[in-house]
Amino acid sequence: MSATIIDGKAFAATVREKVAAHVARLKSDHDITPGLAVVLVGEDPASQVYVRSKGKQTIEVGMNSYEHKLPADTSEAVLLDLIERLNADPEVHGILVQLPLPKHLDEDLVINSIAPAKDVDGFHISNVGLLGTGQKSMVPCTPLGCLMMLREHHGDLSGLEAVVIGRSNIVGKPMAQLLLGDSCTVTIAHSRTRDLPGVVRRADIVVAAVGRPEMVQGDWIKPGATVIDVGINRIDAPEKGTNEDGSVKTRLVGDCDFDSCAAVAGAITPVPGGVGPMTIACLLANTVTACCRDAGLPEPEGLTA
């Protein structure tokens, strides 16, 4: 293996330190404490873990955390009423609804009911439009985390060839917009792309966000390229043995075959410990940014796109 490992866990810790320092200044100089409201509908086990982690980290950086846990059969009317109250609450600077939502709820309708200025996930259609037109917006946390790691590793990204694999609204499309904003030459590749390995081989920067375990192979990577692996896939790991109930143990892998990609790339993010931890760190960063914008104060440096 020759690639530098981009340590997302360590980098997320530095982002949280910057957030905590800014929160402390907001408190001491302006008597303002940023507040983040997280809404969870249902009992999806992974979502429960993420929401718990968001609440814990929010408090650790000195912000107020408001958790709203609703049963899986919550009606759209009840959820929209809660969001309306959070929109009107001056103590709440950021709101997020944990995804995925139970099937009976209209995800677009729910997300678009969040006040755009408090939409710290950056999923509201207004923020999507602002980002797409290069205006000040709330930026989705996972792509923002990827951008921060790329800037830290490369410095100036201008003129680099970037290939984003995946065209989701949450990662692929905003990632491409952010790279374009930093003057990369951007290609969005997807399941219908012809000669995907050939397209990826052109890239100085590869962002893999397809949700297919270990799909990207080392011989797709240009020597020295930077590989950002957004995938978080749980696969069976029979080599680890079985659980008490007899089921096969599992392990997390990304969308890139780590060993073969790391042998060719100049730098690569691992899974776990790469992009994932940056997602929550950037959520905290977005909440401070939203709070500063609300108060008409300067935004924290290095924590926005």
Ligand SMILES: Nc1nc2c(c(=O)[nH]1)N[C@@H](CN(C=O)c1ccc(C(=O)N[C@@H](CCC(=O)O)C(=O)O)cc1)CN2
């Ligand atoms: N409203 C939102 N919903 C969801 C988002 C989001 O950004 N906003 N993203 C994901 C889930 N997510 C945060 O919500 C998230 C996913 C993964 C991680 C993370 O740190 N992963 C670890 C591995 C964790 C494990 O062991 O399972 C890693 O990659 O190192 C953080 C946050 C979907 N929903």
